[in-house]
Amino acid sequence: MTRRRLAGVVAAITLLAACTGTPNATERGVGSASAQPSSTAAVPGTTLPTESASQSPAGSESMPSSAALTSTPAPSGCQAGNRVAVGSQQTFVKIPTAGHAMALTLDMGGRLDPAIDILNFLIANGVCATLFPTGAMAQTPQGQQVMAIVRAHPELFEIGNHTMHHCNLVSGGGGSPTAAPCTGVNPTAAFVRTELTDAAAILEHFSGQPPAPYWRPPYGVVNQAVRDAAASVGYTKTFLWDIDTIDWKPIADGGPTAQQIAAKVMSKAVDGSIVLMHLGGYETLAALKMMVPGLRDRGFVLTSLSDLLN
Numbered sequence: 001m002t003r004r005r006l007a008g009v010v011a012a013i014t015l016l017a018a019c020t021g022t023p024n025a026t027e028r029g030v031g032s033a034s035a036q037p038s039s040t041a042a043v044p045g046t047t048l049p050t051e052s053a054s055q056s057p058a059g060s061e062s063m064p065s066s067a068a069l070t071s072t073p074a075p076s077g078c079q080a081g082n083r084v085a086v087g088s089q090q091t092f093v094k095i096p097t098a099g100h101a102m103a104l105t106l107d108m109g110g111r112l113d114p115a116i117d118i119l120n121f122l123i124a125n126g127v128c129a130t131l132f133p134t135g136a137m138a139q140t141p142q143g144q145q146v147m148a149i150v151r152a153h154p155e156l157f158e159i160g161n162h163t164m165h166h167c168n169l170v171s172g173g174g175g176s177p178t179a180a181p182c183t184g185v186n187p188t189a190a191f192v193r194t195e196l197t198d199a200a201a202i203l204e205h206f207s208g209q210p211p212a213p214y215w216r217p218p219y220g221v222v223n224q225a226v227r228d229a230a231a232s233v234g235y236t237k238t239f240l241w242d243i244d245t246i247d248w249k250p251i252a253d254g255g256p257t258a259q260q261i262a263a264k265v266m267s268k269a270v271d272g273s274i275v276l277m278h279l280g281g282y283e284t285l286a287a288l289k290m291m292v293p294g295l296r297d298r299g300f301v302l303t304s305l306s307d308l309l310n
């Protein structure tokens, strides 16, 4: 048993005395799944924070050596980039064998305004995280800045693939930052493969990291045919979540406050929890400023999906 898992067991025994939250998933929306990460639910007609995406990739940068990609643990004890092998198909809502650790995952499929401030906060606090960008957002000027920060901090940040256009891969529709690429699409296996491989080329170009075998289906909507298509191009690890912060929804539209997000995550967090957040979330940064110290006070290591799996 690894040092952290042993520590986790010890801490868990201590914590069981303190808190017994039961993880749960919630409502639909941009970048989030239906009530439960489901295999067939569709979300056409969802309104999206828009941002023009029609920028072509600018400039090429030297690829970091593979040594740079397999990082050493950050001072906080978390680690990123120690990816698991392709292996067999697996779908994760949480990773209970991870010991007393959990993953704050951040999708990047639409609005990006607070993204750099969020990453700088995570860097300043030594929080490792797995990001799920789409190709369409990664190639925007703001998206490229985010990817440059990922490239500069492989010890903290790793990426997974969130497809090119954020379409609903089961029933078609959806789409971010625009619906056009997904409208009227019947998502065949070939479409799914192209959505992943097109995005992968852009994500690796700007971040220096190949996102495979990690991916997150848009809206958390997936079925076996989609999993098979994804696996056929190397994406065997499908990541959903057990705690949805709904941080993509602004308070004015009924979205949660920072206090509500922090309280929800801290009350529901268990060993191996996977928390869904967004780099474009309206209250995300403010919530993180409460969640990070609060979760650490409970002994959680805040780390990447690779680290939870290893």
Ligand SMILES: [Zn+2]
Residues within 6 Å of the ligand: 030, 031, 032, 107, 108, 109, 162, 166, 218, 219
């Ligand atoms: Zn998303």
